[in-house]
Every structure is written in C-alpha cells, then in structure tokens.
Amino acid sequence: MDLFCNTKYVRLRSFHGKYLVADDNGQSxxxxxVKLSKNSEWxxxxxxxxxxxxxxxxxxxxxxASDLPFLLKWTGKKVLQSSKVKLASSVEWEPIRxxxxxxxxxxxxxxxxANGGPPPWRNSVTHDIPLxxxxxxxxxxxxxxxxxxxxxxxxxPLLTLGSPDVQxxxxxxxxADSESFASSTSSSSxxxxxxxxxxxxxxxxxxxxxxxxxxxxxxxxxxxxxxxxDKLKEETGIDNPILxxxxxxxxxxxxxxxxxxxxxxxxRIVLIQSSPKCKFSYFAATAAQSxxxxxxx
Numbered sequence: 165m166d167l168f169c170n171t172k173y174v175r176l177r178s179f180h181g182k183y184l185v186a187d188d189n190g191q192s193x194x195x196x197x198v199k200l201s202k203n204s205e206w207x208x209x210x211x212x213x214x215x216x217x218x219x220x221x222x223x224x225x226x227x228x229a230s231d232l233p234f235l236l237k238w239t240g241k242k243v244l245q246s247s248k249v250k251l252a253s254s255v256e257w258e259p260i261r262x263x264x265x266x267x268x269x270x271x272x273x274x275x276x277x278a279n280g281g282p283p284p285w286r287n288s289v290t291h292d293i294p295l296x297x298x299x300x301x302x303x304x305x306x307x308x309x310x311x312x313x314x315x316x317x318x319x320x321p322l323l324t325l326g327s328p329d330v331q332x333x334x335x336x337x338x339x340a341d342s343e344s345f346a347s348s349t350s351s352s353s354x355x356x357x358x359x360x361x362x363x364x365x366x367x368x369x370x371x372x373x374x375x376x377x378x379x380x381x382x383x384x385x386x387x388x389x390x391x392x393x394d395k396l397k398e399e400t401g402i403d404n405p406i407l408x409x410x411x412x413x414x415x416x417x418x419x420x421x422x423x424x425x426x427x428x429x430x431x432r433i434v435l436i437q438s439s440p441k442c443k444f445s446y447f448a449a450t451a452a453q454s455x456x457x458x459x460x461x
Contacts, residue, residue: 167266168217168259171208173310175199176219178278179301184289186221186245193227193243195278195287197401200380205310216256221245226255229270229291240290243276265304275303359385361430364396366437367408367417373434387424396435405435 168174176184182195183204196204206227207220219227225245234240246255257268257276268276274291279302294300362384367373382399384392393407408417409431417434424431 167261167307168208168210170312171307171309172312173205173207174219175204175308175310176206177306177308179304180278180280182278182287184227184276184278184305186223186225190223190225191245193221193245193289195289199308200400211256214256214258216258218255219257227257227276229254229257229272229274229276234288234290235284240277240279240292241274243289243291262304265306267303268305276305277303278305359383360424360428362392362396362433363430364399364433364435366400366402367434368436379432387426389420389423392424392433396433400435402435402437405437408434408436410434 177199178184178195180195182197183199184206185194185196185201185203186206187194188203198204202222205222209218209220211217221227223245225247228244228246230242230244230246232242232244234242254271257270260267260269270276270291274293277290277292277294277299279285279288279290294303360383362382363379364382365373365379380399382395384395389407393405396407397403397405407420409420410417420433
C-alpha cells in the first residue's frame, strides 16, 4: 500500500515492459509500450476503511475484474472498464508489495495479470492466479507515480500527546525544516543543476511536427548521445528512433551523430521512426558532422 501512499495518478508497467492502458472503446484494457498518452494514466481512489483502492481511467471508468472468461476452457477472466455502480467489489484492488513491484489482488483472490505470448494472449490483461512458474512474474507491476497530493491528517498515524513518538516526530520536523531552509539558502547562492532539459516530440517521416503536437520534457545528464537515445526509446516506446535537431541557419532537421554539446544547455529533439521511407535513414554521418553547429537550441 505504501507504493500508492498519497498518490493521485499513476502508470502501471508490466513485467513485459508495457503499460496498462484503457482502450479507446471505453470497455477493454490492454498493454502498450507507448506511455505518453492519457490512456496509460490511472487515477487512484482509496477505499475508506480498507487496504483496497480503485483505478480510474481517462474515461472516468474503473478497472474491473469481470466474471467473463477471456477464452473458453481457460482460467483467466477479462479485465474491463466499467462504472463502479453495483460492482463495488469488482473494482477494488488490494496492492501487495513484492520488492520494488506490486501485485494487485482483486475479485476471488485473483491477481491483475499482463499476458505475453502469441495472439490472442499478446498484450491482453486478465485476472487470474498464476500456476506455472514461467508466468509467476506476469502479475508484478511497477508503479510510476505521476502526481501526488498533500498528505491528509486522516491517513497519518495517530500519536498520543506527550508520547516519545510525538517528541521524536516534533524533533524530526524541526530538523527537516532547518535542513530545508539551509538547502534553499545554499541553492539560492550556488545553483546546482541536475542535468539538461530535453524537449522532444515525434515527427513524421519527413521530420515534420504538427503544431498541435505536445512537446514533452525529460532531464538528461551527460553528453552521451546513445544514452539519450536509450532514454527516449524508453519514454516513447519507439524501437529504433532517429534523433534529429534543427539547424539554426536554415531551419532544416538533421540526424545527430556527435556527442551533445558541453554544459547543460537545453535541447529540442525530434524523434523519427527509422524506416525505408524515412529520408533521414540515408544521411551519412559526415553530412551530420558538417552541420554540428545546429545541435544547440
């Protein structure tokens, strides 16, 4: 339960490296490698007086353990999106921590399971009790916290006034306030950067980015281009992206082949899916090197 403490929105990443998503039909759920979508964001509602919680999709529907079999003669049952009306127990999930991951225990003691394998199992999500050793990890989920809320006094442990616990908590609070003040004073005099800000968006095969496209940001340390590529692959789910930047002289995009500029200057990167149709796939490294002055914003 502590992994969800004071959490408002999360993403859930499966053992297969894919995210739990609410399908656009407003009924089913599945797995997807693309996490930069509202469909992969789940609101967290705590069930008062219990250890359970509800997960609310971007369609204001709840993750539901249904009674419908996923396939005939198989034990797994469908997981859907539905209203919580008349389905109170089926939309409640008890988080059980397992190391750095969590299991979500639902109706009938079944666990939320991300399936792998060939269709129709691929990318499907069911609730079941895994019996085979090979599928034991399929019920493990990594929790990515997107937004938290201020801790409610109702959820804080109750302490008796004058008890050693209260005195310890008061002392710790004073020390934390002092450290916070010292930290803010220090940071105001000697700013410390945790890395450069990378603004990125996904372009089409011609490198064009629509005006309506949303630009996302990450913080990246160092100048290793391949390290940045791996991080952006993880963020976007694109298997083999070409990282491009805009030439400051002619405004044209070109693929990056050199290390990032020294320092922590922010950068704007356009990711393009590598394919035979992509004109950037045939650029020579020497051509990119001749334009290396354009890798700065």
